[in-house]
Amino acid sequence: MSDYDVFLADCPARTTLDLVADTWSVVVVFGLGRGPHRYSDLRDRIGGISKKMLTQTLRKLERSNLVERRVLATAPAGVEYRLTRLGQSLLGPVSVLARWAEEHADDIAGDDGS
Amino acid sequence: MSDYDVFLADCPARTTLDLVADTWSVVVVFGLGRGPHRYSDLRDRIGGISKKMLTQTLRKLERSNLVERRVLATAPAGVEYRLTRLGQSLLGPVSVLARWAEEHADDIAGDDGS
DNA sequence: CAGTATCCTATCGGATACTG
DNA sequence: CAGTATCCGATAGGATACTG
Numbered sequence: 001m002s003d004y005d006v007f008l009a010d011c012p013a014r015t016t017l018d019l020v021a022d023t024w025s026v027v028v029v030f031g032l033g034r035g036p037h038r039y040s041d042l043r044d045r046i047g048g049i050s051k052k053m054l055t056q057t058l059r060k061l062e063r064s065n066l067v068e069r070r071v072l073a074t075a076p077a078g079v080e081y082r083l084t085r086l087g088q089s090l091l092g093p094v095s096v097l098a099r100w101a102e103e104h105a106d107d108i109a110g111d112d113g114s
Numbered sequence: 115m116s117d118y119d120v121f122l123a124d125c126p127a128r129t130t131l132d133l134v135a136d137t138w139s140v141v142v143v144f145g146l147g148r149g150p151h152r153y154s155d156l157r158d159r160i161g162g163i164s165k166k167m168l169t170q171t172l173r174k175l176e177r178s179n180l181v182e183r184r185v186l187a188t189a190p191a192g193v194e195y196r197l198t199r200l201g202q203s204l205l206g207p208v209s210v211l212a213r214w215a216e217e218h219a220d221d222i223a224g225d226d227g228s
Numbered sequence: 229c230a231g232t233a234t235c236c237t238a239t240c241g242g243a244t245a246c247t248g
Numbered sequence: 249c250a251g252t253a254t255c256c257g258a259t260a261g262g263a264t265a266c267t268g
Contacts, residue, residue: 002216002217004216004217006141007145012220013216014137014141015219015222016216017137017215019222021137021139021140022260026120030120031121039229039230040229040230045121047124048124051232053261055230064223076229079229079230086218086221089218092210093211096210097131097134100206101127101135104130108178108200152250153249154250165252166240166241166242169250170240190249191250193249
């Protein structure tokens with residue numbers, strides 16, 4: 001039990017939430033859930049993500065110890081990303097949210113408002 | 115079980131994830147978790163949120179059927195926000211994420227990098 | 229293959245002032 | 249009390265071109 005609180009503006013918990021509570025972070029972590037992926041495999045798997053955002057998101061997660069980058073000694077060399085142990089602890093929460101989105105998308109009112 | 119998939123760019127699941135996977139949405143839904151709140155109570159509870167973002171987030175959640183707005187017949191009249199049934203189904207996922215942030219904030223490497 | 233660099237637009241989001 | 253309106257700087261994020 002922690003004394004951190006996401007309701008407090010300057011709390012580390014809020015900063016941490018800021019870090020992971022965005023679409024790309026959620027999808028990337030969710031995507032890495034089934035094991036390590038190469039950069040290009042992630043790109044293929046995650047529809048609509050640009051190189052820029054994929055790299056940016058991966059770097060951010062890497063800096064936060066959620067994802068580990070590993071250069072492969074294959075030819076032609078590739079790069080592999082995998083969740084760290086910390087990243088795996090986030091996989092549960094993120095999966096729950098992603099699955100909620102999949103299961104309730106039909107209940108969300110499309111913005112037909114005009 | 116749904117055939118929607120957050121990995122697909124144009125899937126309703128992705129749109130839905132976009133809608134709820136941001137800090138303010140998470141904190142507002144989490145904040146409404148313990149029952150209805152007035153506008154000003156939410157403002158007080160959620161550190162660092164501006165009127166603009168609170169209103170904007172509430173409107174967005176309202177349009178999506180996650181939150182309900184109710185004008186109170188009190189004097190001086192107030193406005194109350196509460197989760198809809200759909201919103202309550204989101205409360206679980208969102209709480210799990212918020213609590214993860216509170217419990218793992220210390221494990222996230224602050225960006226001391228320079 | 230796995231990026232980086234640059235450009236450019238759209239949205240985020242705080243501050244401030246005003247309204248019923 | 250619960251907003252709306254306006255302004256403005258900072259970031260998000262796509263497109264394209266280039267690199268080791």
